[in-house]
Amino acid sequence: MAEELGQLLALGERAAFHGPPAKAVDALEKARTAAEAANLTAESSAASWLLGLALGAAGRYGSAISRLTPLLEAGEVSGAAKEARLFGSLAGASLASVRRQLGRHAEARDVDQRGLALSEGGEAAFACRLGLAADAVGLGDGAAAHKEMDAAAALLPERPTEWWRQRTRFDWVRAEVALLEEDPETAIGAAEAAVERAERARAPRHVAKSLLFQGVAQVTSGVADGATSLRRASTLAEGLGALPLVWSARAVLGAVLMGTDDVESASSLGAARSVVLTIAGDLPDDLRTDWLARPDIAALLEG
Numbered sequence: 048m049a050e051e052l053g054q055l056l057a058l059g060e061r062a063a064f065h066g067p068p069a070k071a072v073d074a075l076e077k078a079r080t081a082a083e084a085a086n087l088t089a090e091s092s093a094a095s096w097l098l099g100l101a102l103g104a105a106g107r108y109g110s111a112i113s114r115l116t117p118l119l120e121a122g123e124v125s126g127a128a129k130e131a132r133l134f135g136s137l138a139g140a141s142l143a144s145v146r147r148q149l150g151r152h153a154e155a156r157d158v159d160q161r162g163l164a165l166s167e168g169g170e171a172a173f174a175c176r177l178g179l180a181a182d183a184v185g186l187g188d189g190a191a192a193h194k195e196m197d198a199a200a201a202l203l204p205e206r207p208t209e210w211w212r213q214r215t216r217f218d219w220v221r222a223e224v225a226l227l228e229e230d231p232e233t234a235i236g237a238a239e240a241a242v243e244r245a246e247r248a249r250a251p252r253h254v255a256k257s258l259l260f261q262g263v264a265q266v267t268s269g270v271a272d273g274a275t276s277l278r279r280a281s282t283l284a285e286g287l288g289a290l291p292l293v294w295s296a297r298a299v300l301g302a303v304l305m306g307t308d309d310v311e312s313a314s315s316l317g318a319a320r321s322v323v324l325t326i327a328g329d330l331p332d333d334l335r336t337d338w339l340a341r342p343d344i345a346a347l348l349e350g
Contacts, residue, residue, distance in 0.1 A: 052081050052090055056097070063097050064212060065250050067287045068104035075101065092118060092134035099138060103145045104252060106290025106322070109329040115142040119158070122165045129167075136165040140174035143182070148291055149334060150341050152185030173202040173213055177220055184223045192224045211248040215241045215257065222260040231268035238264050252292070255283040259296050266303055274303050281315070294322035298347055320348055 055078035062071035075098040082091035099115035102108075115138040121127060122135015139162020146155035159182055163175035180195035199217065204210055218241035225234035238261035245253035262276030277300040284292035301316035323344055327335045338344060 052078055052085070052087070055081065056090065056094060059094065059097050059101070063101040063104065064252075065248075067289075068101040068252065069288050071101035072098065072105075088128075089130045089134075092121075092130060096134050096137050096141065100141045103141060103148070104291070105288055106293075106326045107329045108145050108149060108326060109331050109334065111145050112142065112331075115139075115145070119161060119165075123161065132165045132167070133171055136162045136171035136175065138162070139165065140171065140178050143175075143178045147178075147181060147185060149330075149338055150185075150343075151337075152182050156182035156186070168202065170210075170213065173199055173210075176202065177213075177216060180220050181223060184220070184227050187227070189224065189227055192220075192227065196220065196224065211244055212250070212253065215244045215248070215250070215253050218244070219256065219260055222264060226264060226267060231264045234264035235261060235268060235270070251283055252287050252289050255280045255287065255289060255292050255296075258283065259292060259299075262296070263299060266299070274300060277303065281318075285318075290322050290326055294319045294326070297322070298343075316347065316350075323347060 055074045059071045059075035059078055062068065062074065075094050079091055079094035079098065082088075082094055095114055095118055099111045099118070102114060103111035118138035119135045119142060122132045122138070124131070127135070139158050143155040143158040143162065146152075146158060156179060159175045159178040163172060163179070166172035166175060176195050176199035180192045180199060183189070183191035183195060196217075199220075203214065203217070207214070218237045221237035222234040222241070225231065225237060238257055241257035242254060242261060245251075245257050258276050258280035262273050262280055265273035265276055267273075277296050281293060281296040281300060284290075284296060297315040297319035301312045301314075301319060304312035304315065306312075323339075327338055330338055339348065
């Protein structure tokens with residue numbers, strides 16, 4: 048049982064970080080069921096956290112929220128075990144990421160703060176600190192973003208070869224902060240570093256998101272390669288079924304090409320609209336209504 052459970056967790060983790068996130072779901076569901084049957088709380092929590100992360104990466108936000116929220120709440124129970132607090136903290140960071148992707152940055156900040164309160168340093172604290180920096184960007188607070196970035200940077204291991212995923216995500220937020228401050232050249236450098244690191248780690252979803260940031264930064268700075276980066280991001284994300292990246296990359300690409308290549312522009316915008324509606328289908332009623340009414344989503348759907 049222990050060997051089979053370990054294999055399922057390894058398979059699920061591999062798919063979540065290095066393959067199509069939807070392929071992680073079956074293995075992690077089986078791992079969670081097996082761990083619960085054997086009363087292995089830590090393994091069950093690990094499977095649930097990875098499952099929520101994979102569901103979010105696939106654009107199944109409602110399902111991700113339903114898996115991650117109980118973990119966060121379990122960690123907040125008075126006298127909770129160290130393992131419960133750890134996975135509660137990690138779940139809080141992942142849940143906040145889902146909230147950000149839905150455009151609910153103030154809510155994400157609250158959840159990241161709850162996750163940070165449960166952490167005891169390490170990866171969980173880093174994830175929440177970096178999340179708080181991204182929340183601040185979404186709220187237009189550059190000073191707070193820099194403060195949280197500094198706090199997150201202090202938690203990175205000294206060896207640059209460690210924590211490839213965390214360092215890649217750190218570069219994403221570096222790019223976001225630079226774009227907030229109208230410094231696209233710095234954003235391009237951060238995004239390029241993220242692309243290189245994700246490619247070395249053979250993590251295609253992270254490559255796709257890094258290319259999305261690179262493309263946005265290039266377009267902002269007037270670099271001609273922006274559309275190429277966005278096409279690469281779109282194609283890679285579509286192959287992985289990473290819907291949050293598909294709609295974002297396709298929407299930006301469609302807007303960039305409008306007036307110069309109306310055929311590709313219309314195709315990209317149509318793809319983005321289809322994905323936005325697919326994402327809406329997994330959301331509970333209140334979140335679905337807000338998602339579809341979000342200004343950028345409403346503008347996309349209205350053409």
